[in-house]
Amino acid sequence: MLEQEQALLSQVTSAFPVKGKVMRNRRVEVWAESTTVSSILMYVKNQMGYQHLNHITCIDRIEDTKFQLVYTVFSHQTKMTLFVKTFIDRNAPVMDNIDHIWDQANTYERELREMYGIQFPGLVGAQEFILEDWDEMPPMRRDFKTEEYSEKTFSSLPGRENTQDVRETISTRSGEEIPDFAKKYSRD
Amino acid sequence: METKKDSQTIAEYIKNWSRKHSLFVMAYGTGCGAIEIPATMTSRYDAERLGIRGAATPRQADVLLITGYLATKTLKRVIRVYEQMQDPKYVIAFGSCTINGGMYYDSYNTINVLEKYIPVDVYINGCMPRPEAVIAGFKQLQDKIARGDADNGTRYKENLDWYRANQQQVIKNWRMPDYNW
Amino acid sequence: MVREKETTLYIGPQHPGITGNMMVKVKVQGDTVTKAEVHVGYLHRAFEKLIERRNWLQSFTILCRFCVPEPDPMELTYARAVEELEGREVPERAKYIRVMVMELARLQSFMLWYAGQSGSAGLYTLGQWSVGDRNYLLDLFEDLTGGRIYHMYIWPGGVRRDLPVGFKDKALRTMDYIEKRLDEYDKLLFDNVIFQKRAQGVGIVPADKAIEWGVVGAPLRGCGIKADVRIDEPYEVYDRLKFEVPTAFGGDVWARAQVRRQEARQSISIIRQVLEQMPEGEVYNKIPNPMKWKVPAGEAWAKTESVRGEVGFYVVSDGSEFPRRVHVKGAAFTNGVTVTEKILVGQNIADISFILNSMGVCPPEIER
Numbered sequence: 001m002l003e004q005e006q007a008l009l010s011q012v013t014s015a016f017p018v019k020g021k022v023m024r025n026r027r028v029e030v031w032a033e034s035t036t037v038s039s040i041l042m043y044v045k046n047q048m049g050y051q052h053l054n055h056i057t058c059i060d061r062i063e064d065t066k067f068q069l070v071y072t073v074f075s076h077q078t079k080m081t082l083f084v085k086t087f088i089d090r091n092a093p094v095m096d097n098i099d100h101i102w103d104q105a106n107t108y109e110r111e112l113r114e115m116y117g118i119q120f121p122g123l124v125g126a127q128e129f130i131l132e133d134w135d136e137m138p139p140m141r142r143d144f145k146t147e148e149y150s151e152k153t154f155s156s157l158p159g160r161e162n163t164q165d166v167r168e169t170i171s172t173r174s175g176e177e178i179p180d181f182a183k184k185y186s187r188d
Numbered sequence: 189m190e191t192k193k194d195s196q197t198i199a200e201y202i203k204n205w206s207r208k209h210s211l212f213v214m215a216y217g218t219g220c221g222a223i224e225i226p227a228t229m230t231s232r233y234d235a236e237r238l239g240i241r242g243a244a245t246p247r248q249a250d251v252l253l254i255t256g257y258l259a260t261k262t263l264k265r266v267i268r269v270y271e272q273m274q275d276p277k278y279v280i281a282f283g284s285c286t287i288n289g290g291m292y293y294d295s296y297n298t299i300n301v302l303e304k305y306i307p308v309d310v311y312i313n314g315c316m317p318r319p320e321a322v323i324a325g326f327k328q329l330q331d332k333i334a335r336g337d338a339d340n341g342t343r344y345k346e347n348l349d350w351y352r353a354n355q356q357q358v359i360k361n362w363r364m365p366d367y368n369w
Numbered sequence: 370m371v372r373e374k375e376t377t378l379y380i381g382p383q384h385p386g387i388t389g390n391m392m393v394k395v396k397v398q399g400d401t402v403t404k405a406e407v408h409v410g411y412l413h414r415a416f417e418k419l420i421e422r423r424n425w426l427q428s429f430t431i432l433c434r435f436c437v438p439e440p441d442p443m444e445l446t447y448a449r450a451v452e453e454l455e456g457r458e459v460p461e462r463a464k465y466i467r468v469m470v471m472e473l474a475r476l477q478s479f480m481l482w483y484a485g486q487s488g489s490a491g492l493y494t495l496g497q498w499s500v501g502d503r504n505y506l507l508d509l510f511e512d513l514t515g516g517r518i519y520h521m522y523i524w525p526g527g528v529r530r531d532l533p534v535g536f537k538d539k540a541l542r543t544m545d546y547i548e549k550r551l552d553e554y555d556k557l558l559f560d561n562v563i564f565q566k567r568a569q570g571v572g573i574v575p576a577d578k579a580i581e582w583g584v585v586g587a588p589l590r591g592c593g594i595k596a597d598v599r600i601d602e603p604y605e606v607y608d609r610l611k612f613e614v615p616t617a618f619g620g621d622v623w624a625r626a627q628v629r630r631q632e633a634r635q636s637i638s639i640i641r642q643v644l645e646q647m648p649e650g651e652v653y654n655k656i657p658n659p660m661k662w663k664v665p666a667g668e669a670w671a672k673t674e675s676v677r678g679e680v681g682f683y684v685v686s687d688g689s690e691f692p693r694r695v696h697v698k699g700a701a702f703t704n705g706v707t708v709t710e711k712i713l714v715g716q717n718i719a720d721i722s723f724i725l726n727s728m729g730v731c732p733p734e735i736e737r
Contacts (some may be wrong), residue, residue, distance in 0.1 A: 024453075026602060027670065051580045054672075055698035057683050070683065072670060076580060076594070079601045081670065104707040130410035130736045131297070132261040133361040139296055139418060146418050147294040154681040155359060156300040157288045216383045217390055219735060220411065220437040223518055226484060231501030244385045260392060262382065262411045269383055291430055294422065295415045316518050 008080060011048065016040055029083040034069070037086050038096040041071060045101060047165055050075045056108040058116050062142040065090040067116060072100075093118040114139035196336055207276060208333040211326065212243035212250045214273070218266060219256025221282040221316050233319040240326055246272040251329070254308075256316070257285040257298040262306060264359050270306050275341040278333070280325055281308045284315045291315070304354045307343045334356055373399040378718065379621070381496040382411050386489055386722030391731040393709075393725070397718060405721075407706045413736040417690035420695045425451060425598055426524070426659050427694060433519045435697055436734040438481050441474035442675035443682075444523040449604060450671035451525040458654055463527035464605040465647040469540075470513070470522060471605075471673070472636040472643070472649050476547065477506040478676040479633040485726040486626065487558055490567050495557045502550050505543050511553050512536055526654035537644050551633055559630065568623035572712050572724035576620055580689070582711070583703035586678020588728055590616045591624035598674040610642050622727040629676075663690055677729035699734030706735060 005022040012030055013020055018040070020030035021076050032040055044050040054072035061068050064087075071084040088095055094112040099106040109120045110129040117138035128134075173176050196204070217225065228235045229242070243249040246269045258266060270279070281302050284290035289300035302308055309332060312325035332338045344351060356362050378395050381387035392408040416435060420428045432447050433440035445467055452459065459467075480503035490520035507517045512533050514520040522529050558564050574584055576592035589596050597614045599607045615631035617624035656662050666688040672681040678700030685694040709728055713721060 040422055053583055054679075055671075055683065055696065055697075055702075057694075057696040059685050059694045070668075072681075074681070076596055076601075083670070102583065103582065103711075104703045107702065107706050128410075130413045132264075132410065133359070135360065136296075139415065142421075144296075144418075146296040146415060146422070149296045150289075150294050150300070153296075154289070154298075154300040156293060214383075215385045219390070220434055222389070223437045226496070226500045226506060229500075229653050230497050234505045242385070246383070257414060259411055261413070265382055265411070289472070292414055292419075295414050295419055297413050307604075318517060 004078060004080065006082065008048075008078070012040065012044065012082070016042060021075060023083075026080045027083070028080065031085050032147060034086045034095060037069075037071065037084055037167045038098050038101070040084055041073065041098055042101055044073060044082060044084075048075070049077045052076060053102045053105060054081070056105060056112065058112050058118065058140075060116065060142045061087070062090070066148065067093050069118075070084070078128070088118070095120055097122045099123065114138065117141070200336060204334050204336055207250075208330040209239040210250075211238075211240045211278075211329070212248060213240060213271075214246060214249035214252045214269065215242045215244055216252070216266075216350060218254055218258060218262050219283070219285075221253075221255030222320055224316055224322060225253070228319040228322045233323060235319075235323055235326065238323070238326060238330070248275060249273055250276065251278045251280060252300060252306075254281045254286055256281065256283040257290070257292050257295075258302065259297050260358055262298075263299055263355075264364075266354060267306065267359075268364065270344075271343065276338065277307075277341050278309045278329055278338055279340055280310045280312065280329060281305055281343065282312050282317060282322070282325075284313050287311055287313065299358060305351060305358070307340050307347075307351075309338055309340055375403065380721055383721075386725075388485065388725045389720070390480060391705075391730070391732040391735070393713070393721060395713065395721065397720070400717050400719075402713050402716050402718065402721070405710045407710055409706065409732055411736075411737045412733045416737045417695060417697065420692055422502045422691070424660065425662050425664055426656075428695070429521045429524070429572070433521055434703075434733070435737060436675070436677075436699060436731050437518065438499060438681075438731060438734065439474050439478040439675055439677075440519055441470050441523065442673050442680045443697070444521065445471060445605075446671050446673045446680050446682045447684065448523050448525045449673070450669040450682045451664055453667045453669040453671060454667045454684065454686055455525070457526050459527050459605075460651045460654055461648050462650045463652045463654075465643050466528050466532065466652060467523055467641045468605050468607065468610070469640055470520070470528070471646075472639045473506055475634045475676050476633060476640075477503050477510075479629060479636070480506070480727070482629060482676065482729070483554055483558065485735075486723075487564070489722040489726050492561065492562055492564065494556065495554060498550070498557075499554060502547060505546065509536075509540055509543055512539065524653070524656075526656055527652050531652050540640065541642060544640055548559060548634070548637050551630075551637075555630065559626070565623070567720075567723065568621065568626060568727075569619075570621050570623075571605055571720050572622045572727060574620040574708065574712055576618075582708050584678075584708055585700050585704060586674070586676070586729065587625050587628045588620075588704055588708070589678070590628045591615065591618075592620040593618045598672050598679050602672070604671075604673060608645075610639055610648070612639050612642075622724060625727045633678075661690060664692075665687060668697065675700060677734075678704060697734075697737055699731065699737075701731040701734045704728050705730035705732070 007110045009020050009028050018030045018032045050073040052074040055072050061066040069086050074081050110125050112118045114129050199350040278281050285292050292298040310329045370572040381392040382390050394406045396404040397404045432443045435443045483499040487495040514522040579592045598658040612635045617627040664686045668685045670683050681698040683696040687693040
C-alpha cells in the first residue's frame with residue numbers, strides 16, 4: 001500500500017530538512033521553510049521528474065497572521081502529485097521568485113502579488129494583471145470587506161435586502177402559509 | 189402592429205420602419221451572456237430573419253448588447269465603444285446582473301446598476317436568457333423604434349453630466365477622449 | 370531587405386476575432402508578430418472571494434459560471450474535492466450519470482470549437498451547422514437539468530435527480546445524429562484545402578518544452594504526449610470504460626484539430642457505453658441539512674479533464690459552514706497566457722485569432 005508515495009516522501013525528506021506525510025494515494029505533501037521552497041522545487045523538477053507545475057496558491061491564515069503558500073507539482077511518469085507548503089509572514093509577505101524554474105510561475109506570482117500583496121523580488125511583468133487602477137488593500141485578503149466596498153462604490157437600487165428569506169417574502173405578499181416540509185430547511 | 193401611425197409624419201414612419209428592420213449588433217461579448225448569441229444567430233433560432241446581424245466595428249453598429257455583468261475594467265471600454273457608435277444607437281442589457289447586481293451584488297469588481305452609466309432601452313432578464321428571450325427582447329426594441337420612442341443617444345447627450353459623474357466615480361483613472369457631438 | 374518599423378497593435382477586447390473578452394497586445398514588424406502580451410481581467414468577478422462568503426452548496430451557482438462554454442467540469446471537480454474532504458460516498462448510478470454529463474459537456478464544447486476554429490479561418494458555413502446542432506445537445510441538458518447553459522446538476526454526494534423518462538432513447542438518437550454530422554463537418558473542415566494550408570505549421574508548441582511550459586489538454590496531446598486526467602488519475606468510472614486518448618504529432622493547429630476531431634468521436638462512444646452499462650439505484654447520497662452543512666477541516670486537490678485540459682480545484686475547509694478558500698486552476702490559465710504569448714511570436718497577424726481558438730483560450734477561466 002502506497003509504497004510509491006512513501007518512496008517519494010522519503011526521497012524528499014532525506015534531501016531536505018522537511019516534514020511531510022502521505023495524504024492519500026497519489027498525493028504527498030511536505031511542509032518546508034519558505035527559504036528552502038525554491039531549492040526543493042528545483043530538485044524535484046530536475047532530479048525526480050516532477051516537471052509539471054499545476055499551480056501556486058495562497059491561503060490567508062489571518063488568525064495566525066500568516067500566509068500559507070501551496071506549490072503543486074505533478075509528474076507525468078509516476079502520475080503523482082506533490083504539494084510543497086510553506087508559511088510566510090502576513091505583515092511583510094516576501095517569497096522567493098521561482099519563474100526561472102518554470103516560466104509560467106510568473107503568471108501565478110503576478111496574480112498573488114496583486115490579490116494578496118505578496119512581493120516576489122525580481123519578478124518582471126506589469127504590476128497590474130487582472131485589476132485596473134486598484135487603490136485599496138489587495139482584495140483577496142480576508143480582512144477586505146467586499147460587500148461594504150461594493151455598497152460604497154456601486155450603490156444598488158432598493159429591493160435587495162441581503163438576508164431576506166425569499167419564501168417569507170412570497171408568503172407575506174400572497175398570504176400563503178409556508179408548508180411544514182419547507183420550514184425545516186429555514187436558516188434559523 | 190401597435191405603431192402610432194397617426195402621431196408620426198409619413199417620413200418619420202418610413203424612417204422608423206426601415207431602421208427597425210436592420211439592427212446591426214456590435215460584436216462585443218462583454219460577459220457570459222455572449223454564449224447564447226451564436227445560438228441565437230445560427231440555424232435553429234436564426235435572428236437574421238428579423239434583420240438582426242453582427243457588425244464588427246462600433247461605427248457600423250446600431251445595437252450594443254451588454255451581455256451580463258460588467259467588470260470596471262470592461263466598463264471603461266464599453267463607454268468608449270458606446271461613445272464611438274453613431275446615432276441612432278440602442279442598448280440592450282442582457283441578464284439579471286445588469287439590472288441590480290444579480291448574483292454579483294457583493295463583488296468588488298462588477299457594477300450593479302447599468303442604467304447609471306449608460307442609458308438602456310430594453311432589459312432581458314434571466315441568467316442566462318434563452319435565445320427565445322433574446323429574440324423577444326429584440327422584438328420589443330423594434331416596437332420601441334417603430335413607435336419613435338428609442339432615443340438612447342439623445343438621452344445620453346442631454347444627461348451627459350450625470351452619466352459622466354457616475355462613470356468617473358467608478359473609473360478612477362479617467363483617461364478618456366472628449367467628444368463634441 | 371528594408372527593415373520595417375515596429376508597430377503596436379491591440380487585438381481586443383472589442384474585436385470579432387478574439388475568443389471572449391480579453392486583449393492581445395502585439396508588436397508587429399510588417400505582418401509578423403515580434404512580441405505578444407495577453408492582457409486579461411476584463412471578466413474578473415472575484416469569484417474566489419465570493420465563494421468565501423457563500424456556504425458549501427450556495428457556491429454551486431458561482432462554480433458553473435467559471436467557464437461559460439463548458440461549466441460541468443467545474444462542478445464535478447469541486448464536488449469531488451468536497452467529497453474527498455468529507456469522505457462522502459457517491460452511489461454507482463450517480464457516477465455513471467456524472468461521466469455522461471461530462472462527456473455531453475465536452476461534446477457541446479467541441480461543437481463551439483468547430484465554429485470558432487472554422488470561423489477564424491473564414492469558413493462560416495461550418496459554424497452555422499455545428500452551433501445549430503449543438504442545440505440538440507443542449508436540449509438533452511434541458512431535459513436532464515432544466516437549464517441550457519448552466520446546470521448545477523452535479524452535487525457533493527451524487528447528482529441532483531435521476532434521468533427523466535425516455536432520456537436514454539433520446540440521448541442515443543441524438544448521438545447517432547451527431548455522429549453522422551461529424552463526418553459532414555470533416556468534409557467541410559479537414560478536407561478543405563484552405564484549412565489544411567492555414568493550419569499546418571502554424572502556432573507550433575515544441576514537444577520537448579510542452580510539459581515544462583505547463584501545457585495541458587489537447588495542445589499537449591497534439592505534441593504526441595499521451596496525457597489525460599481520465600487515464601492518469603481515473604475518476605468516477607473512467608477506468609471501467611473503453612476509450613482511446615488520441616494524440617497527434619507536430620504540435621501545430623492542425624495537430625490540435627486532429628486531436629479534437631477524434632476526441633469528439635470518443636465522447637460519443639463513451640456516452641453510448643455509459644448509457645448501456647448504467648446500473649439502477651439511488652443517485653444522491655443525501656446531505657442531512659444542506660443549508661447548515663459543515664465540511665471537516667482539511668485541504669483537498671481534485672482535478673478533471675475538460676475540453677481545454679486539466680481543471681484543478683484546491684479546496685480548503687476550516688470546519689465551518691463556509692469554504693475557507695477555493696482556488697481554481699483552469700486549463701486556460703497557462704495555455705492562454707504564457708504559452709500563447711510564446712507561440713504567437715513569429716506568426717502572422719491573421720493567424721492570431723486562429724491560434725487563440727485552437728489553444729482553447731477561455732478568458733473567464735483565466736481571471737475568474
